Amino acid sequence: MNSFKSALIALVCSSLFACNATAPNIKPRDGSENITQGQAKARSNVVSEVDYQLSFTLTGETRFEAISKIDFSLASTAEALTIDLNQANISKLLINGKSLYPNYNGAYLTINPLLLSSGKNTIEISYSREHSTNGEGLHRFEDPVDGKVYLYSHFEPAAAQQMFAVFDQPDLKASFQITVEAPPSWQVISTMAETHIEDLGDSKIWTFPATPKLSPYNFSMHAGPYHVWQDNSGKYPMRLFARQSVAEQVNYQDWFTYTKQGLSFFDDYFGIDYPFKKYDQLLVPDFLYGAMENAGAITYSESRFMVKDTMTAAQRQRLAGVIMHEMAHQWFGNLVTMKWWNGLWLNESFASFMGTLATSEATEFNHAWRSFYASGKLKAYQQDSLVTTHPIEVPVASSNNAFDNIDAITYSKGASVLMQLRHLLGAETFQQGVQQYLKTYSYQNAQLADFINSLAKASNRDLSQWTQEWLYQAGVNTLTAQYQCKDHRISKFSLLQSAPSEDFATLREQKVQVALFRAARHFIHHSTTVAVTYKGAITEVPELVGEYCPDLVYPNFDDWGFVKVELDQRSFNTVKQQLAKVSDPLLRSMLWQSMWDSVSDGHTSLKQFINVALVNAPLEKDYTILGQVIGYLTEVQKNLHSMAPNHKSYATKVSKALTQMSLRMTMEHHDDADFQRRWFDAYISLASDNAALGHLADILAGIAPIKGLTISQDLRWKIIIQLNRYDYPNSAALLANEKQQDNSDSGQKSAIAAEVSRPQASLKRQWLHKIQHDSQLPFAKARIAMVHLYPSEQKLLSAATAEQRLDTLSEIDKKGPVFMRAYNRALIPMDCTNANIEALSEVLNTQTGLSKMTRRALLEARQQEQTCVSMSEALAR
Template identity: 55%
Template sequence: MNLFRPVAYSFFVLLLSACQSSYNSKSEKTTTVPPRAEDAYLSQEQAYLRSSRVSDVHYNLQFTLSESSQFSATSVIDFSLKDNSTPLTVDLNDAEINALMVNGKSVKPTYNKWFITLPAKSLNKGKNIVSISFTREHSTDGEGLHRFKDPVDDKVYLYSHFEPAAAQQMFALFDQPDLKATYTMSVSAPADWSVITAMKESRVEEKGQLKVWHFDETPKLSPYNFSLHAGPYKVWEDNNAKYPLRLFVRQSVAKQIKPSDWFKYTTQGLTFFENYYGVDYPFTKYDQVLVPDFLYGAMENAAAITFAEGSFLTNGEMSKSKRERLANVIMHEMAHQWFGNLVTMKWWNGLWLNESFAAFMATLATAEATEFTAAWRSFYTGGKQAAYRADQSVTTHPIEVAIPSTANAFDNIDAITYSKGASALNQLRHLLGKDTFRKGIHQYLSENAYKNAVLDDFIASLAKASNRSLDTWKDQWLYKAGVNTINVNFECVNNVISSFEIEQSTDIKFPTLREQKIQLALFNIKGDKLKQTKALPYIYKGQTTQVNELKGVQCPDLVYPNYEDWGFVKVQLDKASFKTAKQHVNKVEDPLLRSMLWQSLWDSVRDGQLSLNEYLDVAVNNISAESDYTILGQVISQLETSKTYLNKMYGLNNAYAKEMTQKLEELAWANTIKSSGSNMRRWFEAYRTITSSASSLSNLYTVLKGDEVIDGLVVNQDLRWDIIAQLNRYQYPNADKLITAELEKDSSDTGLKSAIYAEVIAPDEAIKTRWLAKIQQNDSELPFSKLRSAMTALYTSDQNSLDEKTADQRINSLASIDAANDHTFMRSYGRYLIPANCTSQSVKRLQKAADTLTELSSGTKRSLLVALQSDERCLMIKNKMTIK
């Protein structure tokens, strides 16, 4: 099923374009505004109608914060109104309104818990001032103004998260990105708290046990870029950079942070981005706040960026991969300070460009401004592979899609939005030239500073810089779904090439042939190395492109037609190159090419061209010779996924599965012992993840107890919890008691979540049933972050029989669960609790659900379709196995 039919999509875009043109008209003719739907969401039509009437918005906000579950606030909204012939809505979610004043007069609120409707008779044509005083419960699901009570010391911490449209959970406003505004704020809070927002505090008054923090007016910001964070945070400062830097974290986890890394990467990033963009950083300070229970990796709030604690806290030295991720995420959110905060999309259909550009720029900055010079290789093995998988999924979609309502803002936030978009931008940079691309970015930021912009503004800046039309490129790459495949056909006479062509193919459902600039690279075996003999930049388009420039070149042993990964395209190796790759992958000197060849082998498994057992033979026989940290992680990840497939296909008692598991355990343990540093830790993590045999579990237990000491391996608190979970997963004797004992040592928030995970992962039907009930009940007393920990552990790949016991119930209740919960909950529920068990029965069950559950939300429907496709792929891979 194609969720976005091209004809309907094109019509919707044309309709919205026509509407927007009429809304932006300078005509003084009164607009007839249809009534807004009585629900929690804002349609694009209503948003454009409102922004056609409202302008010059300023918010004066006063908050009273405490440790209680509620807060109180007053929003004073100063704005101009083009016409006052019809009512106007102001967004405010689930609050108790204490007073409403419109232009100095008290007005009885017309309020449905989602928005206030201001009567036309109370409004002025021109200047208006609306004051709304209210009380509201703090949120506990990561949106709005989230409250967290630390289980270690009972201290309370608050932070805000507004994307896509959750600012209304903290204050009354026009909650849409194209109504940029300035914000002035004062906050009353306990005296030992810090208060953080887009501006540095201008003054702080002491009032007994409280302090009142005052903040000057911000530059113009879209509502989702504004923020408020408060609590007794530990703070570090660094005033050695061009802008003052601060880092905030909860006091109980302060020892798990190394501030010098944060300040180093932040300083490197600010220098890089100011130089690259040619535009100064648009704010006066740079704060970063680590927060608990966060829904995402990080959020680019203007000058007050939030980061998920779980990704960046560490008990001991941070691994190389975590430090690279830290650098990359810092760069990603920093890129947004210009591209997203300084220049902001008009509506949520432009969210992809924000995220794609930040993902692209983060990789570029990490590679060129930090010690992680191989960042593009990390992008290739991580985000880009996720994008390829998403673009081959039944739920694929164009990069740019229509977003009819805020209810749909996150429907398509996935690897296509982030990594395919970033890849498209990267190949456009190669197509136009790096300097030309950079010039276009500078022009875009300069011309649209503190404004809202649309895709055509971005494309126009690049077209002007390159002096060429990009209309065809835009249509091919941004409005058409699907990934192309290229392969090469060549013939040789007397050991030289006599003919050479690039063939481009498409999925029958997505027939777009694209133009793209790539590098053709030819290699020959020379001694014990695979040496490059030719590299040729080339632009291909259409179904077949002749490459006459390669005639007469030495006949290659291997051709790779996307050398250095310029393009976004799947590569299908020709037969000779595929054979060379299988036999000589370790002879490739270039690490990126070596990585791409490993990926080609793995893709062949996923595409049904190579059996899983053949791939495993190649991997087991070659991976020990790999010393590159990034490639090692890539192949180990493929081995771990292979183990997951074996678990689902055969369970733990199948002869081949047991034999291969033993080989993988022995491989991981042997390489742990002989390796050192980051590679050793990577191998041990693979051993811990793969281990299921009694002897290897016993080995893990001796490491946990300290009886087995591996030189260079620090068994920190994080690793202790991981080992305990693995022991309980396979019912190692008394493993459940280890959880209780460990929780006495570590009762932190991380410890509580780890204990839940370790308990739920046990193959115990009673535990599974109890936790499934907790997850499925309405209004659970447990915060979502704890429920999410349980979801991830409930049914693992080796627990199919337990999974099947509740599979029908989970499918039959999916519609009611979906109706009772929001998109945040269902994103995790759909990913982890829709049963897909690699059997024909499972596939039939999922297919029936996809056919009959027509009322599911779009996000849950996507999760269901992805589960079905994954189950079908698992069966296909099983049927391709060539074991006896």
């Protein structure tokens, strides 16, 4: 082939179509931004030694300009190569120095192999793009208070392509060197500390050195006129950033204290110094999640970690815990990264486990494992009991499915399983295995087998069976103590393990502690504890034969195992009558959960649980458990609302009792700010009758103060939302006035919550149309509207649009996973009726093209409806 003909073919293939676009047995990409695991593997098989040189011009306007220069090695030029770049206007493409017209479909460029060389290649792309407004890519936010513009990036799982041209997959690690031109008053933050800032008068150019090898989703760049705090008192320089208009709400001392404590703990635990030299943290608006572990520049959601009040103990602990979680990722996730998204669970499970361990051992919150049980672990038990349960390790077909299974199983069950593996192997052995894993795979990608093999080597133990049972099989087992007594002594003792169903029949091995208790007049006496490794259906425990016959047996004492505990009848009766006498707070927390499980599983009536709660909740002296119990009470009221009108009289009676109890306890705890605030929050959320709502209105007006309680701006909005939810007289005017007084971002979102919750049919339809069709409504505000549109007691208003919401679900589902994750959670119709169960079944049977995520949400909604109907029927008996 002569040179002219070769060049002509190259130009045509580059401009119009891909020649030899895919390898055998690999389907071509579908034109979207998503990439399958097979396509990603094929790309990483030929691409290596990737370096990015990225240049950005930022003005604060809605578009930005940029140049992406990619240096890489190519093992083979036999197949076409794709480079991800989402919705950009490309002005120039250079391939190995030659200018060409791009073959670009709005999601990725396809590069003809004839234009590339085996070995080193350089591709340079100049383009402009709109800033994102949905929390992904390079997100732009304009502060409504002062008009200042703030940018931050978010790339997980595959949104780096919304900011620059990239091989957007985790196993193509690369170095990133960036240059940023920005307005002179702005800060620019990235993985590395800047090496030079050039002042051009109207702008500044920030130059950053190349990063260590990172997966694209671990890199970040943020810019804007952020307020900055600095602390250089520790081993690594620390900075904290927030918007100017909210800076006074930031308690930066807490941030630096917990950060310094965590860095010291992790350096020691991992045996490897923190890899990214400086530690930046940013509070950002409109964030999709709680936080994101960008290497060296972690982002946090303002709405979750910023309050217009003194932080409560729970809020401070949550802050410390999330700081530790994201910090653990700097080693486990950033330093060593999964090869593909099926490994995301290990990143998150390990960070959840290590974050809790660090919080409990390095901060003031030494009860962190109890908090983990009362929140994360209980959610994992619930999630693992659903029809949609899944193994911890699951295949992920494409980048679009990366978050399909990001749930309490991924985070909290995984963390719990790692905790019980630590008990099984021993704490020191587990730590040695982790250190070996991190040292072996630093700045590389690794798989589950690499992690398990490191632990197996450290423990000199075959973990293949453990891996199969715990990571590749779904479902949570139930553990029950079975025993006989003779002459007041135990004559036989066994642990019975059962599986949830034939579909999830695995019986697992794990190590737990079995504890025996005897009831005395004023307390429950802890008599005996033995450690037992059980497996199979029945495990005999001869060590307990001869002990005094117990009044209470708990076969997972200190929460070593991941297993639901079903109390034997004698123990259950003891708990019902004497729960407050149990002095051990973790045990008391677990007994509360056993009581609630008994209701959910249909063994105990909701009425019986309410009676126990009304007696014992006011006696609860542990702050963490109180939060757990209030969560149950809130769920009780929600269920009773959903059951209307079947149990209207009883629901009204219970709501009034719960409200009065919450107010009484708020007043009694005037000398304990944390307890008082927890009870007052409960009072607001439970208030539904005119007397309670009127009292809240008086508190808001300042004519019914409660001793010790300060009504902050956050509490003002909570009260206004509740008053509007029940259309209390003058509540609309209160909303309008507060909206004028507080024009902040959080104020605007609170105003939306209050407005959409009002029980007005026309208003509901207007907002539903906005949510479904208004592309100008920022996603962060749409998400708030979704959550508050149909409160549980507004059944008739929800029913009025239920059919339309179900009929349009397949069309709405096309909005993608970010939108649908929020939409499904809030707007799939719930009615606690057999008719709604049938309606959900009809959608599942007929709308066969729904995404996996939405089908899963429908299945879970149907199961939740079935449980509610069963509870309602039991309550009627």
